[in-house]
Amino acid sequence: MKLSKILGAVCFLFALSAWSATPPTVFIWVDATSAPRKIFHAKLRIPATAGDFTLYYPKWIPGEHAPDGPVIDLAGLKFTASGKTLKWRRDLLDGFTLHVDVPTGATEVAAELDFLSPATFEGGFSAGSSATDKMAVISWNQVLLYPKGWKSDDLTYIASLKLPAGWKYGTPLPIDSTGADNSEIKFKPASLSTLVDSPVITGEYLKVVKLADDPLTEMDIAADSAAALAPPQEVWDHYKNLVEQANKLFGAHHYRDYHFLLSLSDHVAHFGLEHHESDDSRIDERDLVDETGRKATASLLPHEYVHSWNGKYRRPADLATPDYQQPMQDDLLWVYEGLTNYLGTVLTARSGLHSPDQERDDLALTAAALDHTPGRAWRNLQDTADAAPQLYFSPQAWHSWRRGTDFYDEDTLNWLWVDVIIRQQSKGAKSIDDFCHLFHGAPSTGPMVKPYTFDDVVSTLNQVVSYDWRGFWTERLTNHGPGAPLGGIEGSGWKLVYDETQSEMERGAEGSFHFVDGAFSIGLQLREDGTITDTIEGMPAALAGIGPGMKLIAVNGRHYSPEILREALKAGKGGSAPLELLVENTDYYKTYKLDYHGGERYPHLVRDDSKPDLLTEIYKAK
Numbered sequence: 001m002k003l004s005k006i007l008g009a010v011c012f013l014f015a016l017s018a019w020s021a022t023p024p025t026v027f028i029w030v031d032a033t034s035a036p037r038k039i040f041h042a043k044l045r046i047p048a049t050a051g052d053f054t055l056y057y058p059k060w061i062p063g064e065h066a067p068d069g070p071v072i073d074l075a076g077l078k079f080t081a082s083g084k085t086l087k088w089r090r091d092l093l094d095g096f097t098l099h100v101d102v103p104t105g106a107t108e109v110a111a112e113l114d115f116l117s118p119a120t121f122e123g124g125f126s127a128g129s130s131a132t133d134k135m136a137v138i139s140w141n142q143v144l145l146y147p148k149g150w151k152s153d154d155l156t157y158i159a160s161l162k163l164p165a166g167w168k169y170g171t172p173l174p175i176d177s178t179g180a181d182n183s184e185i186k187f188k189p190a191s192l193s194t195l196v197d198s199p200v201i202t203g204e205y206l207k208v209v210k211l212a213d214d215p216l217t218e219m220d221i222a223a224d225s226a227a228a229l230a231p232p233q234e235v236w237d238h239y240k241n242l243v244e245q246a247n248k249l250f251g252a253h254h255y256r257d258y259h260f261l262l263s264l265s266d267h268v269a270h271f272g273l274e275h276h277e278s279d280d281s282r283i284d285e286r287d288l289v290d291e292t293g294r295k296a297t298a299s300l301l302p303h304e305y306v307h308s309w310n311g312k313y314r315r316p317a318d319l320a321t322p323d324y325q326q327p328m329q330d331d332l333l334w335v336y337e338g339l340t341n342y343l344g345t346v347l348t349a350r351s352g353l354h355s356p357d358q359e360r361d362d363l364a365l366t367a368a369a370l371d372h373t374p375g376r377a378w379r380n381l382q383d384t385a386d387a388a389p390q391l392y393f394s395p396q397a398w399h400s401w402r403r404g405t406d407f408y409d410e411d412t413l414n415w416l417w418v419d420v421i422i423r424q425q426s427k428g429a430k431s432i433d434d435f436c437h438l439f440h441g442a443p444s445t446g447p448m449v450k451p452y453t454f455d456d457v458v459s460t461l462n463q464v465v466s467y468d469w470r471g472f473w474t475e476r477l478t479n480h481g482p483g484a485p486l487g488g489i490e491g492s493g494w495k496l497v498y499d500e501t502q503s504e505m506e507r508g509a510e511g512s513f514h515f516v517d518g519a520f521s522i523g524l525q526l527r528e529d530g531t532i533t534d535t536i537e538g539m540p541a542a543l544a545g546i547g548p549g550m551k552l553i554a555v556n557g558r559h560y561s562p563e564i565l566r567e568a569l570k571a572g573k574g575g576s577a578p579l580e581l582l583v584e585n586t587d588y589y590k591t592y593k594l595d596y597h598g599g600e601r602y603p604h605l606v607r608d609d610s611k612p613d614l615l616t617e618i619y620k621a622k
């Protein structure tokens with residue numbers, strides 16, 4: 001291992017010295033005027049050397065934790081030098097590497113390419129659906145190539161962008177000048193790292209809402225309709241609180257200014273992707289104006305904003321790679337994503353985006369879902385991070401047995417536990433806020449990366465309060481349960497219980513995400529149309545022979561609907577007759593009899609009066 005690393009470093013240095021000491025400047029022109037057709041055109045001018053000139057299409061996209069650059073959607077490639085078309089060939093061992101045959105005497109290659117944005121609704125992070133008739137998000141990694149031999153920090157890109165007529169835009173990328181009607185934006189020179197880190201949101205309906213001065217913090221929101229941009233005033237007030245509370249939590253910031261780039265559309269991929277000075281977050285068109293959607297998606301922006309500190313500024317050393325070609329290692333995602341998720345929930349409550357009751361109901365759902373994850377018997381939490389490049393793309397079927405990217409939710413429970421231990425050990429004098437001040441805080445800086453290791457996390461925790469943090473995290477990452485880690489909830493003065501009434505948050509999540517949650521009663525999760533997305537091993541539906549991919553047709557002889565299923569569960573409570581489910585499986589129909597008489601079961605947190613109420617304290621605005 002060591003030897004190959006040294007050889008690699010020597011070869012890299014040789015490649016650098018053999019070329020030129022000055023990193024090249026690349027010019028890029030992107031034409032987004034055909035965004036509604038979902039095709040983007042780009043031209044680049046790249047300084048080059050004669051012979052086999054190697055160019056890369058970005059592969060490991062920061063924040064996506066996987067080699068998922070959308071190279072399949074790269075089309076229309078053409079290379080020329082001095083007007084002459086050049087031959088090129090893809091590398092046989094790596095589909096993201098292109099070899100261009102550059103003639104003697106040529107010092108520059110002109111490249112043309114198209115990016116084919118998904119034409120129908122598809123997920124897949126920033127490579128998912130990103131353009132509609134009214135708006136688009138442009139991620140620069142999709143429309144560029146970069147030369148081999150340089151760090152992305154050292155390459156300079158000078159970008160310009162043409163938008164559809166009349167479309168407005170928002171971006172953290174510093175602007176040099178704009179043409180008439182914003183038709184062509186010329187950006188200031190930026191490193192390739194900054195360019196890829198600075199998407200542009202654009203659309204016919206775009207609203208800018210200022211949240212804070214010094215540094216300027218704003219929301220740039222593009223929507224598929226003007227109506228979607230008119231939520232009640234309290235929404236903007238809560239986002240202003242978010243900025244204030246986050247800055248109090250960390251005590252400093254690491255951006256020049258910050259832009260929440262928010263897409264409101266039913267036709268773009270739904271996700272959030274973090275950047276140093278912005279986030280690319282996408283929710284349903286009416287998720288700001290409708291209260292239920294607003295509550296179901298409230299924690300998205302807090303999560304992505306926290307990443308500016310945790311993930312972008314402080315980044316696991318194994319994820320701080322020099323370019324987009326070197327593989328990332330995801331073993332510390334329990335800090336990168338797990339701590340972010342916990343702090344996101346804390347800020348969602350502190351900002352008022354959720355009431356303390358709503359945040360607790362959300363936490364109860366998280367804990368209950370993890371408590372019904374039998375897959376932990378074979379896959380520990382560490383392996384959910386190590387296998388993240390694959391798990392991000394795993395199907396919903398068998399989720400509870402396969403496990404997914406559980407380091408988000410399970411580490412929300414674990415970091416709550418850390419917060420509770422800090423509060424207990426310091427007798428209330430300290431909290432996770434003190435860790436954040438030390439780890440992510442002063443002095444305020446522009447965007448920069450300060451890498452860390454497992455040891456750095458342990459030693460900073462020990463600076464806050466002395467404790468066996470290494471032992472704590474080793475156990476949390478490697479244990480096999482059987483249940484979820486509930487020490488944080490219980491230590492904070494609350495207990496996870498189940499009753500027959502759904503919380504407002506669970507009902508809202510079902511409505512917003514179109515599923516029915518029978519996980520905690522019969523171990524069955526299904527879509528509103530009856531398609532079974534998962535069955536939980538060891539629970540009544542699985543024991544009766546039902547599996548994911550089948551479709552629920554009828555319940556006790558009556559055509560299925562979510563209400564019919566709920567009523568049957570309720571009516572069967574305490575009885576002796578089996579619950580009969582008629583299920584379709586690969587064109588065959590069969591009735592399965594479930595020996596279940598427990599009624600509906602939904603999770604909640606209830607107060608444990610024998611302990612101080614730390615959770616309410618944690619959720620209080622500072």
Ligand SMILES: [Zn+2]
Pocket residue numbers: 274303304307337340
């Ligand atoms: Zn995240």
